[in-house]
Amino acid sequence: MTNKLLLCALVLASSHAAHAHPSNKPDETISIKGHKTTELGQTLSASAGSISQIEIDIRPMLRTGELLEFVPGMVVTQHSGSGKANQYFLRGFNLDHGTDFATHIDGMPVNMRTHGHGQGYTDLNFIIPELVKSIDYKKGTYYAEVGDFSAAGSAQFNLKNKLNQPLINLTLGENAYQRLFAAGQVTLSNGNLLAGLEHQTYSGPWLDIDEDINKTNALLRYTSTLAQGDFNLTLMTYDNSWNSADQIPMRAIEQGIIDPLGSIDPDVGGESSRYSLSGQWQDAHWQLSAYAIQSELNLFSNFTYLLDHPEQGDQFEQVDQRSLYGGAISYNEQFNLGQFKIKQTAGIQLRIDDIKEVGLHRSQQRTRLNTIRTDNVNEQSLGLFYQAQTNLTEKLTATAGIRYDHFNLDVNSDRANNSGTATDGIANAKLMLNYRINPNLETYANVGQGFHSNDARGVTITEDPQTNESTAPVDLLVQSEGAELGMRWFDNETFNISAALWLLQLDSELLFVGDAGNTEASRPSKRYGVELSAFYWFADNWSLDTELAWNHSRFRDQQTDEGQYIDGALPFVGSAGISYIAAKTGWQGSLRYRYFSARALESTNNIKAASTQTINLGVAYQWQQLKIGFDCLNLLDSQDHDITYYYASRLTNEPSEGVEDIHFHPLEPRTFRLKLSYQF
Secondary structure, three states: OHHHHHHHHHHHHHHHHHHOOOOOOOOOOOOOOHHHOOOOOOOOOOOEEEEEHHHHHHOOOOOHHHHHHHOOOOEEEOOOOOOOOOEEEEOOEEOOOOOOEEEEEOOEEOOEOOOOOOOOEOOOOOOOHHHEEEEEEEEOOOOOOOOEOOOOEEEEEEEOOOOOOOEEEEEEEOOOEEEEEEEEEEEEOOEEEEEEEEEEEEOOOOOOOOOOEEEEEEEEEEEEEEOOEEEEEEEEEEEEEEEOOOOEEHHHHHOOOOOOOOOOOOOOEEEEEEEEEEEEEEOOOEEEEEEEEEEEEEEEEOOOEOOOOOOOOOOEEEEEEEEEEEEEEEEEEEEEEOOEEEEEEEEEEEEEEEEEEEEEEEEEOOEEEEEEEEEEEEEEEEEEEEEEEEEOOOOEEEEEEEEEEEEEEEEEEOOHHHOEEEEEEEEEEEEEEEEEEEOOEEEEEEEEEEEEEOOHHHHHOOEOOOOOOEOOOOOOEEEEEEEEEEEEEEEOOOEEEEEEEEEEEEOOOEEEEOOOOEEEEOOOEEEEEEEEEEEEOOOOOEEEEEEEEEEEEEEOOOOOOOOOEOOOOOOEEEEEEEEEEEOOOOEEEEEEEEEEOOEEOOOOOOOEEOOEEEEEEEEEEEEOOEEEEEEEEOOOOOOOEEEEEEEEEEOOOOOOOOEEEEEEEEOOOOEEEEEEEEEO
16 A cells, blocks of 8 residues: 555656646745744734744654644643544643634634534644645634634644645654655646645554554645636545554553553554545635535544443444535725724634534444444534724724624434534624834733533533433533733844733633543633743854743632642643754754643642653755655653543452542653655
């Protein structure tokens, strides 16, 4: 299979190189400066920004999901197999697989509502990093164009329209890591057709599991001018299968039952796929987008081992099969109102989740034993937004926005008591002030409301299928309120510094439940913190950067049997790096350090997870059309934990009620990867 894909990739790159039209120049200029591009006057808060492809290219990454670690203060981890969505942390949130952080790619939503494994499930494995043009991020609740899942922030991935040159990349690493990527383009009619292919296999470092990653991504993207506007049409496909090395109990290590790289249940893993067709068109005033997505996931997990079913084990299968449709229309214009110049934008966003099955089944060795619950769900949302901006003075800019979202859902369950319909609407207001002190210094004040949706099954449920007990429904839409004070100091010769003091409240926290493998609505919460991002260029080819985030997270209500700490909320996150890029000599390199602090694993803060730190190194040299790179991931071979939970599980010969214990997934050991790239 790999040989066939290699042959296909070579044909793809070489044929596109042969047919490339001489005038087919890339529509984007890649600057080696990265954050040296000013964001003064370009963003509405201190905690918004953009990441360029050159920054993505130079940074060594273990997994595709780590693309989101370009968002300052974001931590990306994994508690299971590489085919699953990653685990995300930002602004004192354990975001699980994406709750309260909205992610889009060229207008398509990535977060999945009412998902089989967790609300807001955000799997980035379908993205090919080399074909990302930029990543625009916005933290906070202040942006009218962003709706569901955006309390902590949002990120927009923008794909490339054209390539500098057709290319082919081959990466080889320890534990049978192999990755092949090829891309090329041809002139077609009055436009450009770009094609890309990625294939990855990986066995992993685990002692008793061959992770057997088998991932294939493909992309076709046509761009052209249409009706005096820019048009693109994109087809993306993704298929993956894997075996999982899940989180393991600490006592199994201490008792010598397994090694830290071992497993309790070696039969867990999954299969996933995503196919999408999307299109965008825009001119000076209008922007239109539409998409259709087909997504499937079959996931086998076992977090409690023998707690509920001592004979057959606690393995379960989570299923999600859906079609997702939607689109958006927005209009922007500028006009004068007396002495004020007004820039306004209005838009409509539509999304339909047609979920054929979202199910939970008991299983053993990936064989289904019985069904706990299975549902068919249709969930629809309509979002309306309006935003206006004006200069109140020469230095002071005000931006105000309002947004309204309306949801309808219909749940058809295998248990009649859990079927039902629901509808809800929510309005959110935003206000942002920017004051330009001088050409190098800008300050910001932001307030706004946001929201997240809850799992539709929790909105209509009246009976717990596992306990047969009556359960109170949760609210469909949950509001959040945020505020921020910030500043950005920019000198394009020396530094780019931004800082923010922020506050965020949620009416209901979404928490990951470690022993159930999903998320649940919980208590109201409050967070505040300080963030600092700094980039310093101390020579023409050298730069330093650091990102620091202090977070304070607590539940707001008082419960006599519970504490106030939020499970898994990170009090501190820090990262730093040094980069070298010399276009004339062909050398580039990056050394990066990442740290996230100890944190509470339950609400009383009596049980804590230890801190985690890693260092990654990447070096590359380009000679004419050939580029050779070398990555060392987890350079110091840290034995820290990628992620940690605290809950009850049961091993052989343990009490029937199980044992409360820390469960963790270790960092992958130090690993080396060699990269070869050729441009045609």
